[in-house]
Amino acid sequence: MLQVTSFMSVPPMLMKIVKSSLISKYDLSSLRNVGCGAAPLPMDVGESAKKKLNCNLSQGWGLTEAVPVVMTHASYSPVNSVGIVCANTQLKVIDVITGKELGQNEHGELCVKGPQVMKGYFKNPSSTADTIDADGWLHTGDVGYYDDNELIYIIDRIKELIKYKGFQVAPAELEATLVAHPKIFEAVVIGVPDQEAGELAKAFVVPKDPSLTKEEIHEYVAGKLTKYKHLHGGIEFRDNIEKTPSGKLLRRKLRQSIAKN
Missing domain, CATH: 2.30.38.10 (Luciferase; Domain 3)
Incomplete structure (x- = not known):
């Protein structure tokens, strides 16, 4: 019988793997390598996925305009690095x-x-x-x-960077912080317009535990990140977060939903 030895993934997929109990119900011993791309992979998610799947895990980075390879994996690369220059x-x-x-x-x-x-x-x-x-x-x-x-x-x-009072806030850093919370299943952060600050970071969160509160999230972020990176734009709970077929988060649709309101 042929068995899967490697597969390509995206960060949202690995986040679900890390937080899912279904993995223990299947025999994944044939798996040797997992590749990840399309978006930055948080260190804790990568390490957890590597441990849970018991295999090698590496990130890749490139773009169509560079046809498409720019980086190559190095044996000493940590999971949050895309490697060294080709x-x-x-x-x-x-x-x-x-x-x-x-x-x-x-x-x-x-x-x-x-x-x-x-x-x-x-x-x-x-x-x-x-x-x-x-x-x-x-x-x-x-x-x-x-x-x-x-x-x-x-x-x-x-284009995703949030400009808050002259400071640059990376949504991916906030998202990585949020998904590390044991009661959060998934999260996406976007900038919402603000007349005084320019933009405010707002989080859309899919809870893993129904007891999770917005106050709990605010306190958690405050203990992890400097003040200008806090969720000044608020938090909104969602049942799910829409993605492209390849697994990329659709921040654009969230911005459109805010603009309509």
């Missing part, structure tokens, strides 16, 4: 506002250059100029950093 590929991190090149452990936009980078968007020179600068660097739109071992970490998309 051969013949260059990477730099720049400040999302000033464009200044940043150093190790400084968060900014990832830019790449290499033989796999596209020449441009077909018959769309303006979009090409917005994405590839005069020096040939492809601006990925992803926020991340590299550490002292040149391992790369993805934080979020630039």
